[in-house]
Amino acid sequence: MASTTEENYLKALYNLSNTQGEVNISELALSLKVSMPTANSMVKSLQKSDWVIYEKYKPVTLTPKGQKEAALIIRKHRLTEMFLVKKMGFGWEEVHEVAEQIEHIHAPKFFERMDEMLGYPTMDPHGSPIPDNQGRMKEFSYTPLSTCKPGQTVQLTALTNSSTEFLEFLNSRKLALGTELKVLSREVYDLSLVVSYANHPNETLSEKVSERLLVRILK
Amino acid sequence: MASTTEENYLKALYNLSNTQGEVNISELALSLKVSMPTANSMVKSLQKSDWVIYEKYKPVTLTPKGQKEAALIIRKHRLTEMFLVKKMGFGWEEVHEVAEQIEHIHAPKFFERMDEMLGYPTMDPHGSPIPDNQGRMKEFSYTPLSTCKPGQTVQLTALTNSSTEFLEFLNSRKLALGTELKVLSREVYDLSLVVSYANHPNETLSEKVSERLLVRILK
DNA sequence: ATAATAAGTTAGATCATTCTAACAAATTTG
DNA sequence: CAAATTTGTTAGAATGATCTAACTTATTAT
Ligand SMILES: [Mn+2]
Ligand SMILES: [Mn+2]
Ligand SMILES: [Mn+2]
Ligand SMILES: [Mn+2]
Numbered sequence: 052m053a054s055t056t057e058e059n060y061l062k063a064l065y066n067l068s069n070t071q072g073e074v075n076i077s078e079l080a081l082s083l084k085v086s087m088p089t090a091n092s093m094v095k096s097l098q099k100s101d102w103v104i105y106e107k108y109k110p111v112t113l114t115p116k117g118q119k120e121a122a123l124i125i126r127k128h129r130l131t132e133m134f135l136v137k138k139m140g141f142g143w144e145e146v147h148e149v150a151e152q153i154e155h156i157h158a159p160k161f162f163e164r165m166d167e168m169l170g171y172p173t174m175d176p177h178g179s180p181i182p183d184n185q186g187r188m189k190e191f192s193y194t195p196l197s198t199c200k201p202g203q204t205v206q207l208t209a210l211t212n213s214s215t216e217f218l219e220f221l222n223s224r225k226l227a228l229g230t231e232l233k234v235l236s237r238e239v240y241d242l243s244l245v246v247s248y249a250n251h252p253n254e255t256l257s258e259k260v261s262e263r264l265l266v267r268i269l270k
Numbered sequence: 271m272a273s274t275t276e277e278n279y280l281k282a283l284y285n286l287s288n289t290q291g292e293v294n295i296s297e298l299a300l301s302l303k304v305s306m307p308t309a310n311s312m313v314k315s316l317q318k319s320d321w322v323i324y325e326k327y328k329p330v331t332l333t334p335k336g337q338k339e340a341a342l343i344i345r346k347h348r349l350t351e352m353f354l355v356k357k358m359g360f361g362w363e364e365v366h367e368v369a370e371q372i373e374h375i376h377a378p379k380f381f382e383r384m385d386e387m388l389g390y391p392t393m394d395p396h397g398s399p400i401p402d403n404q405g406r407m408k409e410f411s412y413t414p415l416s417t418c419k420p421g422q423t424v425q426l427t428a429l430t431n432s433s434t435e436f437l438e439f440l441n442s443r444k445l446a447l448g449t450e451l452k453v454l455s456r457e458v459y460d461l462s463l464v465v466s467y468a469n470h471p472n473e474t475l476s477e478k479v480s481e482r483l484l485v486r487i488l489k
Numbered sequence: 490a491t492a493a494t495a496a497g498t499t500a501g502a503t504c505a506t507t508c509t510a511a512c513a514a515a516t517t518t519g
Numbered sequence: 520c521a522a523a524t525t526t527g528t529t530a531g532a533a534t535g536a537t538c539t540a541a542c543t544t545a546t547t548a549t
Contacts, residue, residue: 054505054506056505056506075526075527076526076527076528077525077526077527085506085507085508086507086508086509087526087527087528088507088508088509088527088528088529088530089506089507089508090527091527091528091529092506092507092528093505093506093507096505096506107514107527107528108513108514108515108526108527108528135380139380139383139384139387140383141379141383145379148377149375149377149379149380152375152376152377153372153375156368156371156372157371158367158368158371160360160364160368161354161358161368164358164359164360165358168358273535273536275535275536294496294497295496295497295498296495296496296497304536304537304538305537305538305539306496306497306498307497307498307499307500307537307538307539308536308537308538309497310497310498310499311498311536311537312535312536312537315535315536326497326498326544327496327497327498327543327544327545
C-alpha cells in the first residue's frame, strides 16, 4: 500500500503528465517542493513497486496501475471537497487544504457514503471532473474565457487554478460556477476583457484572470 | 506540532493514566503494539517537547500541555465517530478504525462544523464522553451491569470495550445504548446474568459481557 | 536476603524521507 | 560545433520511527 508521501507523488505525476504521459524530474520536484535528488530517489522507489516506468535521464511515466491509484486518490480529494461544500457548509475557497489531508484516509465506505449522499457528482466545487470508482476520469474541453470574442455569451464551468486567493477574488466579484457572462470588449493593450453578468453590468477582468476561467459557449 | 505517531502516544498515555496519572513503559508499549525500547525512546522525545515528565526507571506522566493535547485528539476521534453514525449512516461497530485516522486531520473548522451539525454532543456512539474544545472531559461514574442485583432495572449508557466483535455481539442481541434492562437472576457458578428487555424476555449475559456494559440504575 | 523474574535501558541496526555538495549528461545558444 | 546552461545523478548525511540483542535495575518469591 502506498504511503501518504507516495500517494502525493503519484497524484503529482498524474497531474503533471503531458500528452505522452511523461513528467520530468525537475517539474516533479518543483511541484512537490522537494529537491531534485529527493524526487529522483522517490521515483526510483516508486519504480520498484511498479507505480512508474523510469530510466536514468528519461522522463517518468506512470504505469496503468500508477494511473489508477492516482485517479482514485484524486477521486477521494474531489469527493471530499464536494462533501465539505455541499454537506458541511464550507466555501469553495476553504476546502483544498482539508481535502489534501482527507484524500489519504483509507476507508472505502467513508467515500462511498459521501458519493451517495452527494448523488454521485461528476464535478468538484471548482468544476474539475471526479474520476469514477474504477479511476476513469472524463476529459472535458472547455474554452478559456481569454479566447472568447466580444459579443459571445458564455457560462463559467470550471477553473484552471483553485488557489484560495483566486477563489476569494472570484467571491469578491460574485463570480461562481454557472454564472452566465457576456463578453463586451477586449482591450488590445493588456488583453483584459470587459464582461457583464447578473448585477455586474461592467466588470473588467485581467488576462491573468480570464485565462484561468473555463467556460462553455452559449451563443 | 505533534506527528501522527506522537499523537497516538499521547492518546495512549491519556487513556492508560492511573489515578496518579502514571503509566509504565511496558503498558504503553503493549497498548501501542511496539517494543519496549521503541516506547522508551519515544517517551524521551516526548519529554523534550514537554508533553510528558519522565525519569529513568520511573513511570511516565503527561504534563498539563500533554493532557490537553491528548484530550483534544480524543475529542476529534469521538466527534468523528458520532458524525459517522448520526450523519453518514455508519453502524457503531464500523466507526472506530476510520476515527483512528481522521482524529489526526488538522482542520479546526472541519471538527467545529461536525460539532455544530451534531448539536454539540457530550457522548460518542459508545457512551464515552466527548471532551470540550478546551480539552476538559466530564468524568462519569456508571455502574457495570455485572455488579447489579436481581430485581434492579437499569439503562444501558456506555461500554468499557468498543471492539467491533463486542459491538456486533450487542447488535445480534439488539442491545443498544438507552436499552432498559431488568436483572432477573445471577448464576452463582459462572456469574452470568439473566436479563429481560424489549422483545427479549429472557437473555443470558456472561460475566465477560456484563462487566463491559455500564448502566445507570433506574430503580 | 538471595535468587529468579519482570521491567526498563542502551547499543546498534534498518527503513523511509529528506537534505546539500559535487559531479555528469543533455540541451540550448552564440 | 563548442561553450554555457539546465537537468539529472550520486554520495553522504540527518531525522523519525521502528526493531533485536544484550545489559541493568527493580520487584517478587522462596
Ligand atoms: Mn483541491
Ligand atoms: Mn495530499
Ligand atoms: Mn473509538
Ligand atoms: Mn490514531
